[in-house]
Amino acid sequence: MRDVIVPISNVRRLVNATRTSLHTSRGTPRVIMVTGDVGLGKTTSTQHVCLTEEAIWVEAQPDWTARWMTADLAEELGATRGKITEQNHRAIIGALRERPRAVFIDEADRLVKRMHLCETLRAIHDQSGAPLVLIGMKDLPRAVRQVPQLESRIAHWVEFLPCDLRDTRMMAEQLCEIELGDDLVREIHRATAGSARKIRIGLERLERLARLRTKRSLGLSDLPDDFALTYEVRSRAQGKQAREEVAELKNAAAA
């Protein structure tokens, strides 16, 4: 398995949106919203963008208050963690004016439940001109719509969609160190339903299988019958049956 970020369509859209937004002139609203279900590669790709750009990364906490949030932001920008919201707010604006950076907020769903925090963030965004990237799950757009001041400032909305067949093929080519037949790539796409995380797990398993059999390429016909590309959800009865079979085998071996 190679350690690269594969530029599948989701990642390309995210990079385009953030690049254009981070490098446009100040004054235009620069809030970016990133949404999507779990396992579509949302966190990994936004973290990658955050690392390669001038940006800070803050995770929203479930019990965030205005003071706590501004203290976290100030600390991350290299200023003192103040005791009063006013101090922290001034420190944040000062640090961002001195050296402009984008602010990434992970788990942003937690934040939208608290209207006053959105208001604080909007003020920071307006006064410093720093781009703001909100990362959340599917509930985020609905929640943001309830805060019109924030909604009107959204410049880009990147929604992570399940991988299509072309994305799956790209991941197989760039991540996997063995060659996979086209029928097998189709099977991966079908079995994983386009979840980037599951595709990665599947590719890892296929690599292991190829290594065991000392093969450089695999096709659909090479797979054993009981081979699972993703994890299986086993019912309780099936699990019990499997455990009994293992116990029997052990007994037979002991006898």
Next chain:
Amino acid sequence: MQPPHDLAGAPSAARDRIWKAVRMQKRFRIADIAQLTGVPRRKAIEKYLLLLEGAGYLASEGGRGKLGKLYHLVRDTGPFAPRLGRHGAVLDLNTVIAEMRARRKELLAEIIRVEQRLSRLGAYVEKFSPATPATKG
């Protein structure tokens, strides 16, 4: 004896990025950091993680397997990447800045105490007002 700070090496963009990734992930393997940061040389990442572990910032478990060690971030001092060099030289701007801020606070308190003592003796003292740092805007 603590080795001099000069041995801690110059700041490095790659190490800044690795430290940022380490703070984001909190629990990770080398492969995760290599993927996220896009730092091309695996050796450079390995070396910095080893130095961080030696200096007590990271703890690790496992390491015999193909996946490599699983690291945990145990001491998160702040956003600036610790500069680590040969012979255990450490220059962590986060702690240096925190110490200097604490010292500034002490000195300000000391000045106020002296002023009070002087005014009790009947001397005329102009009130001292410290300049605000640039970051306070």
